[in-house]
Amino acid sequence: MSKTLFDKIWDAHVVKDLGGGEVLLYIDRHLVHEVTSPQAFEGLRLAGRKVRRPDRTFATMDHNVPTDENRMNITDPIAKAQVDALTDNAATTGVTLFPLGDDRQGVIHIIGPEQGIVLPGMTVVCGDSHTATHGAFGSIAFGIGTSEVEHVLATQTLRQKKPKNYKVEFTGKLQPGVTAKDMVLKLISMIGTAGGTGCAFEFCGEAIRSLSMEGRLTICNMAIEAGARAGLVAPDQVTFDYISSGDRAYSPKGAEFEKAIEDWKQYFTDEGASFDHEITIDVTDLAPQVTWGTSPGMGTDVTGEVPALDAVPEYSPADVRAALDYMGLEPGTKMTDITIDTVFIGSCTNGRIEDLREAAEYIKGKKVADGVRMLVVPGSEAVRYQAEKERLDRIFHEAGAEWRYAGCSMCLAMNADKLRDKERCASTSNRNFEGRQGKGGRTHLVSPKMAAAAAVAGHFVDIREEL
Numbered sequence: 279m280s281k282t283l284f285d286k287i288w289d290a291h292v293v294k295d296l297g298g299g300e301v302l303l304y305i306d307r308h309l310v311h312e313v314t315s316p317q318a319f320e321g322l323r324l325a326g327r328k329v330r331r332p333d334r335t336f337a338t339m340d341h342n343v344p345t346d347e348n349r350m351n352i353t354d355p356i357a358k359a360q361v362d363a364l365t366d367n368a369a370t371t372g373v374t375l376f377p378l379g380d381d382r383q384g385v386i387h388i389i390g391p392e393q394g395i396v397l398p399g400m401t402v403v404c405g406d407s408h409t410a411t412h413g414a415f416g417s418i419a420f421g422i423g424t425s426e427v428e429h430v431l432a433t434q435t436l437r438q439k440k441p442k443n444y445k446v447e448f449t450g451k452l453q454p455g456v457t458a459k460d461m462v463l464k465l466i467s468m469i470g471t472a473g474g475t476g477c478a479f480e481f482c483g484e485a486i487r488s489l490s491m492e493g494r495l496t497i498c499n500m501a502i503e504a505g506a507r508a509g510l511v512a513p514d515q516v517t518f519d520y521i522s523s524g525d526r527a528y529s530p531k532g533a534e535f536e537k538a539i540e541d542w543k544q545y546f547t548d549e550g551a552s553f554d555h556e557i558t559i560d561v562t563d564l565a566p567q568v569t570w571g572t573s574p575g576m577g578t579d580v581t582g583e584v585p586a587l588d589a590v591p592e593y594s595p596a597d598v599r600a601a602l603d604y605m606g607l608e609p610g611t612k613m614t615d616i617t618i619d620t621v622f623i624g625s626c627t628n629g630r631i632e633d634l635r636e637a638a639e640y641i642k643g644k645k646v647a648d649g650v651r652m653l654v655v656p657g658s659e660a661v662r663y664q665a666e667k668e669r670l671d672r673i674f675h676e677a678g679a680e681w682r683y684a685g686c687s688m689c690l691a692m693n694a695d696k697l698r699d700k701e702r703c704a705s706t707s708n709r710n711f712e713g714r715q716g717k718g719g720r721t722h723l724v725s726p727k728m729a730a731a732a733a734v735a736g737h738f739v740d741i742r743e744e745l
């Protein structure tokens with residue numbers, strides 16, 4: 279019988295049918311961070327249980343770590359307690375930890391791929407909604423809650439209902455300056471933030487095949503913002519080349535790698551396999567996207583304008599009004615007339631080396647506009663080292679931007695990098711909810727290239743006209 283990519287991986291991991299549509303699923307990789315793990319480890323300790331597979335569990339601190347020079351000295355008491363708890367829990371359970379100060383520390387969704395921890399055909403979970411990122415390897419990766427984290431720590435399995443299969447095909451060829459970020463923002467504005475509810479996306483088509491691993495990771499990262507459980511891309515030569523390149527400590531090497539590739543080649547959707555839902559998006563004329571509201575689905579072309587209250591099919595006029603009030607915007611304002619005072623380049627969506635290269639390439643020899651603060655935060659320490667080797671830090675410094683150490687940083691207001699009330703930010707992250715980057719802060723989601731161009735101009739510009 280013809281099967282989808284998702285079904286092949288799912289079926290290979292079912293330990294037991296529990297009835298009622300639920301199965302017990304084997305988990306290959308468990309990624310852990312400081313925010314959602316303390317209670318899970320505590321629960322395990324109280325129950326007198328051990329971590330079942332410490333060798334398949336990898337942890338780091340990313341959300342609430344400082345990213346400035348003084349990052350080793352955490353002063354916030356909650357942050358410190360969570361970071362200390364993870365340090366202790368890893369030490370007592372034998373889980374591999376990439377601690378603050380380690381060359382391999384970084385945002386958990388950046389370091390999983392980077393270290394070769396996540397590979398095609400695997401099931402991957404983490405107590406974090408953006409776990410979908412790892413699906414870019416052709417793996418089933420999804421976020422779980424803290425009680426589920428405890429369950430996986432104890433058993434290396436999870437009770438799950440099987441999501442439906444949703445095919446998202448991107449056809450055509452992107453124009454220069456238009457990126458994976460624009461593709462996924464477009465998808466979300468088309469189907470809404472609940473469009474993928476109960477589903478796993480399979481991203482396919484010519485425009486996906488042409489993307490680097492970094493681009494695929496960006497798209498899968500935001501599958502969750504369209505409501506999906508997971509997002510997958512079938513592995514191909516781009517995937518295999520990524521895995522065999524660089525210094526990926528945990529990936530198979532030599533003959534083992536060759537053998538693994540033969541296995542990974544089975545992970546594709548069979549001819550004739552059926553999907554529950556399908557959408558096709560032609561990217562040929564896709565314009566760079568900018569969000570104008572307080573949900574990732576509230577976005578439009580940079581060439582467009584802030585919509586009329588009744589012109590957004592996925593949202594009611596009242597919702598649009600509320601979003602615009604929060605954002606301090608009026609319908610009819612051209613997107614390119616929106617001025618910004620902050621730029622954030624980083625996060626698990628766009629904090630990889632390719633993202634920083636793209637932003638640096640644009641900003642080289644230019645200056646950040648007067649009154650604009652630009653923060654560039656590598657997604658991991660490995661990304662930081664690589665960027666510094668390529669002297670990208672110099673380019674950002676010379677342009678007037680701040681260069682930081684790795685962490686979630688301004689993606690969410692859980693550490694010192696925050697927007698102040700009414701500050702307006704061009705951000706490469708994935709969420710623009712009220713208060714997401716700081717109380718009263720206003721977030722516009724864009725690609726790294728668009729963020730760099732906005733930093734220089736002081737307002738949004740169509741990057742295509744700058745190239």
Ligand SMILES: CC(C)[C@H](C(=O)O)[C@@H](O)C(=O)O
Pocket residue numbers: 313314341405406407408421690
């Ligand atoms: C703090 C964490 C649980 C949260 C998530 O689940 O995604 C965070 O990473 C986010 O991006 O909002």
Ligand code: SF4
Pocket residue numbers: 340341385386387406408625626627685686689690707708
């Ligand atoms: S970078 Fe942002 S989206 Fe990613 S894990 Fe951190 S807080 Fe969540």
